[in-house]
Amino acid sequence: MTKRRSRGDGGLHWDEKRQRWIATASLGYDPSGKRIVKRASGTTKTAAKAKLKEVLRDFEDGLAIAPTGYTVRDAVTDWLAYGLSGRDKSTVETNTTLCNTHVIPSLGARKLRDLSADDVDRWLADKARVLSTRSLEAIRSCLNRAVKRAMARDKVKRNVVELCSVPAGRPGRPSKSLTLKQADAVLVAAEDSPLYAYVVVSLLTGGRTEEMRPLRWDHVDLDGDPTVTPEIPPHIAVWRSVRSSGDTKTRKSRRTLALPGRAVDALKVQRERQGWQRVAAGDQWRESGLVFTSAVGTELDAANVRREFRRVLAGAAQMPGVELKPHEWTTRETRTSFVSILSDRGIPLEEISRLVGHSSTAVTEEVYRKQIRPVIQTGATAMDGIFGTPAPPER
Secondary structure, eight states: OOOOOOTTSOEEEEETTTTEEEEEEEEEEOTTSOEEEEEEEESSHHHHHHHHHHHHHHHHTTOOOOOTTOBHHHHHHHHHHHTTTTOOHHHHHHHHHHIIIIIHHHHTTSBGGGOOHHHHHHHHHHHTTTSBHHHHHHHHHHHHHHHHHHHHTTSSSOOGGGGOOOOOOBOOOOOOOOOHHHHHHHHHHGGGSTTHHHHHHHHHHOOOHHHHTTOBGGGEESSOBTTSSSOBOSEEEEOOOSSTTOSOSSGGGOEEEEOOHHHHHHHHHHHHHHHHHHHHHGGGOOOOOBSSBOTTSOBOOHHHHHHHHHHHHHHHHTSTTOOOOGGGOOTTHHHHHHHHHHHHTTOOHHHHHHHHTOSSHHHHHHHTGGGSOSSOOHHHHHHHHHHOOOOOOOO
16 A cells, blocks of 8 residues: 655656646644645656655745845845844935845845855956945845844755955045145135134034034033033033934934134024025925034025035135135045044044044044044154154264
């Protein structure tokens, strides 16, 4: 008598319509109580049985078997739809653009279970010819997180992306900083700009553009308190950013900065200008409590700030002895200029790190390495003060 197959052993039959052998395996029930049946097909019994064995082997390993047609595109699309929940809108848009531009067109049609480390290596090597190393890291991260999510949902047995390292890409655009002469010209050129106070405060405090745009008047003190000890100077409290949470980039980014006199004067001018804007806008004015606003009181857009900043740079470039190409600069480089100018004046790295709100001096040195004074002169200056500088020997 023929022995009855045990549960889960699967079956094998000929499909006349498809002209193929069909192997089936019953893998229990899903949460709704529906039987889970997986099928594999082949032109011969051997091919169908081989595919069936692979299905059963995966089942014995404790994996719910993913559809054989599940592709890299499916995994990436699922991650973009559900894996970025709670992230900032700009973060979602950036990752979506990277995936739609670089990941899906190159790897999207590949079945996820067939994706190999060699596939990923070749993809990264190809992209390295046109992308910077940082961009390569970003697109690998997108693919890695998509496959990791798919693996957590039993769509694939392992994440081959983690086995692949990022090759060196094309050199990225180096960060720049204004010289003292250029910075002075920019401050003068900004006087007629609606962003006068924005440029002055950004350049003289080193604030991030994402911290300056949401700065509120109730976080600005233009008087200070000279009657207490120690005296409290005019200052701004950098406690907010345009991030989705409203918080600053890191915990140490929350800081209170004393304002230079020029920044105090610029903010007083801004308060007066905003009063006139409020009158001119009338019913269209939207009270927000923000220091830097549009003509109707709304928060400034990053693109508009960058465009106006470049107009200011164009004005500075017209001044004698000042060479600037406005289209090569962005507003974030007021921050690198702040670091550069302080470093050139011998301000210690630790103090610069505190002023710009970095979590450690390592971050300051890594990000602004070209802006930090390369030769440490503190010891030599101190020794010259102690022992004096001897006259050169006679020859």
